[in-house]
Amino acid sequence: MDYKISPEVEDYRLRLRAFVAEHILPLELDRGNLDSHEMIDLEPLERLRRLAKAAGLWAFQMPKERGGQGLDTVGMAVCYEEMAHSPFGPVVFNCAAPDDGTMICLNKILRDDAQKDRWLQPLIDGKFRSSFAMTEPMPGAGSDPSAMQTTAEKKGNNWVVRGHKWFITGAKGAQHFILIAKTSDDHRKGLTAFMFDADQPGWHIERRIPIMGPEEHGGHCELIFDGLEIPDENRLLEVGDGLKVTQIRLGTARLTHCMRWLGLAKRALEIASNYVTERKSFGSALSEHEGVQWMIGEAAKEIQIGRLLTMHAAWKLDQGDFARKEVSIAKIQVADTLHSSVDTAIQLCGARGYSKDTLLEWMYRYARQARLVDGASEVHKMVLSRTLLNEGTDFWSWN
Numbered sequence: 001m002d003y004k005i006s007p008e009v010e011d012y013r014l015r016l017r018a019f020v021a022e023h024i025l026p027l028e029l030d031r032g033n034l035d036s037h038e039m040i041d042l043e044p045l046e047r048l049r050r051l052a053k054a055a056g057l058w059a060f061q062m063p064k065e066r067g068g069q070g071l072d073t074v075g076m077a078v079c080y081e082e083m084a085h086s087p088f089g090p091v092v093f094n095c096a097a098p099d100d101g102t103m104i105c106l107n108k109i110l111r112d113d114a115q116k117d118r119w120l121q122p123l124i125d126g127k128f129r130s131s132f133a134m135t136e137p138m139p140g141a142g143s144d145p146s147a148m149q150t151t152a153e154k155k156g157n158n159w160v161v162r163g164h165k166w167f168i169t170g171a172k173g174a175q176h177f178i179l180i181a182k183t184s185d186d187h188r189k190g191l192t193a194f195m196f197d198a199d200q201p202g203w204h205i206e207r208r209i210p211i212m213g214p215e216e217h218g219g220h221c222e223l224i225f226d227g228l229e230i231p232d233e234n235r236l237l238e239v240g241d242g243l244k245v246t247q248i249r250l251g252t253a254r255l256t257h258c259m260r261w262l263g264l265a266k267r268a269l270e271i272a273s274n275y276v277t278e279r280k281s282f283g284s285a286l287s288e289h290e291g292v293q294w295m296i297g298e299a300a301k302e303i304q305i306g307r308l309l310t311m312h313a314a315w316k317l318d319q320g321d322f323a324r325k326e327v328s329i330a331k332i333q334v335a336d337t338l339h340s341s342v343d344t345a346i347q348l349c350g351a352r353g354y355s356k357d358t359l360l361e362w363m364y365r366y367a368r369q370a371r372l373v374d375g376a377s378e379v380h381k382m383v384l385s386r387t388l389l390n391e392g393t394d395f396w397s398w399n
């Protein structure tokens with residue numbers, strides 16, 4: 001691949017850098033700007049979103065004719081990493097999970113403009129939030145979607161949904177949902193995807209699940225479906241295409257996680273670099289001790305490996321490839337890198353790293369989810385292993 005970044009994307013990157021530095025970094029550490037779940041509060045968020053939109057720094061993943069910036073995946077990799085210099089950057093620019101993945105998916109699969117106007121445009125405009133509901137508590141679907149227990153049964157022109165989902169990010173306050181439910185016992189074509197509106201009867205939020213880290217707006221919720229009726233016209237793709245919709249949604253969404261996590265990992269290293277340059281110990285700056293240099297060098301190496309894997313997967317997606325193994329490898333690597341980079345940064349900052357005077361402890365708690373969400377690392381490794389055993393030497397092909 002050609003690693004040269006277009007002038008347009010480089011211009012976006014520089015403008016994002018300046019916007020984050022001017023408008024977002026100053027409010028990060030003032031807890032008054034955060035909600036009770038440690039995410040940027042809605043009032044400052046809406047103010048910053050208006051500014052970002054006016055500056056043309058909005059919805060980089062969406063087509064220009066619908067109000068986005070129309071970047072390809074490589075361009076997104078550059079911009080997402082830059083905006084995630086602050087953990088609150090992606091949501092300000094409407095590039096945060098879960099809406100980011102939902103928008104990319106809906107833009108690819110919705111049939112016509114009328115459907116896009118109804119389900120997609122309010123997300124692009126930042127008027128709605130959405131959720132993706134797939135995971136279930138025991139004995140339902142977690143890593144293994146074929147264990148799905150939530151059913152959708154066809155009654156006339158409607159599908160009647162009964163079941164139980166959990167860890168559904170953003171559910172509280174989301175205006176609409178993508179739902180994956182079981183429609184038959186067929187092992188490969190047994191799941192179907194639907195859209196539903198939050199104000200429809202027949203479902204409710206049982207609870208917002210408390211977690212160890214900061215939460216996206218709307219939290220991670222447990223949902224009960226006890227007779228939700230979804231018109232057949234709100235089905236996505238064909239009956240039995242639920243796994244396909246999931247793959248389309250998660251394919252790019254996993255990679256955009258990597259892009260944002262790399263921005264955070266770089267930020268952690270930057271905080272540590274500032275500290276070790278200024279802090280003296282045993283007669284010199286910490287940065288002059290070889291042991292410290294090895295820690296910084298190791299973290300920088302890991303981040304750059306993650307960037308190259310992410311870029312390569314992005315480039316393959318832009319060539320029309322599903323890039324399944326490239327996305328899996330990037331996700332495994334970058335999830336580990338985020339955690340290890342923040343851990344290293346905390347160690348290098350000493351007691352200050354453990355305090356709430358920097359964002360490192362926020363990032364450390366947040367980072368732990370990376371190895372779980374959108375497929376646990378072990379499951380990605382299992383899939384990789386199957387692919388390797390299946391493809392043999394073709395696994396290593398550059399084409």
Ligand SMILES: Cc1cc2nc3c(=O)[nH]c(=O)nc-3n(C[C@H](O)[C@H](O)[C@H](O)COP(=O)(O)OP(=O)(O)OC[C@H]3O[C@@H](n4cnc5c(N)ncnc54)[C@H](O)[C@@H]3O)c2cc1C
Pocket residue numbers: 098131132133134135141142143144166167168169170211220369372373374375376378379382
């Ligand atoms: C913060 C957060 C946000 C989330 N948001 C959403 C969301 O918006 N929508 C949604 O649908 N889901 C969401 N999830 C759920 C997430 O996708 C699942 O946690 C993930 O798919 C793993 O499923 P599970 O938790 O049921 O783990 P389980 O399937 O119970 O697995 C537990 C562990 O067993 C191991 N394991 C499982 N299978 C294998 C295997 N074959 N080989 C080796 N080891 C294995 C892994 O270590 C795994 O972590 C979210 C989760 C978190 C933590």
